[in-house]
Amino acid sequence: MVGRLYKIWSSGGSMDPLPIAEKALPQVAKNRLVQFDSLQWGVLPGLVQRAILWDTGIVMTSSSDYVQILTVCGQTMADLMLDVAVVQDIVSNSSTCVLSKCGGNAQFLESCLTDVIVPSVRCFVDKTTLGTVPSFSGVYWAADGGNEEAPAPVLRDHTSLNTSVNKLYAIHLVDKVFSGVRSGENDHSLWRRKPK
Known part of the structure; x- marks a missing residue:
């Protein structure tokens, strides 16, 4: 970033x-x-x-507070994004995860239980420092296919409604809400390709 x-x-x-x-x-x-x-x-x-x-490691939450992101040992903030290969591996080992495409080269996790993703996360947040972060039901992993918008990271709570063991917070680098296939079809500014 x-x-x-x-x-x-x-x-x-x-x-x-x-x-x-x-x-x-x-x-x-x-x-x-x-x-x-x-x-x-x-x-x-x-x-x-x-x-x-x-x-x-400071990121704004969706409720406009600042929170410290703590990375896994040996990782930096530059290492947080899960590579598509990691996500494809998660999908291939779980019947609850679906990796979808939107446009030419944009990909996103359409559905995936929180418990399936948690073992792959590369950072964490001290929940006691968060305050109130409203839950968000949109996509928590996406590769945008070359979005050129200036990054403005925001932390959102993506905890699955049917999962109470783990909470999953995702950092969105672009503050547009993306909730699935229809978002990709209707808002091409999210998924435009880089000019050649």
Whole structure:
């Protein structure tokens, strides 16, 4: 994600600064700023602010709070996205999972019980720090086929209604709600291919 933000910034793109004051930043983000004496949160471009938050593991929840993402040992925030090969393996070993396509090269998990996905996750969240995050019934894994929209990560609760053992939170890099095949057919901006 940081690479995508840098690409947007280096090509002249921008995003509005985030509506959070430096004093309200989570401590891990404040610590990152301290590492670079000349960085002041309030004057950083919005793209740089987002890169710092992502790199330090801070993501906004769907209820507009910031939460710390904790990665599995040896992983970084750059390693969180499950590769399509991992998802295909999950699907091939479970009768409850369906990997669907939307458009040319977009793929998404149309249905899959939370318990089937949990062993493959690469990060976790301390639930005691979350506050209230409303449950969301849409797709919790998708490969967008080349969406060029600026990433704006948001954490959503995707716990299956029939599963009470595990809670599954997913980080969406694009804040458009995607709920399945009809979304892919009706909103091609979510699934456009990169120009050649």
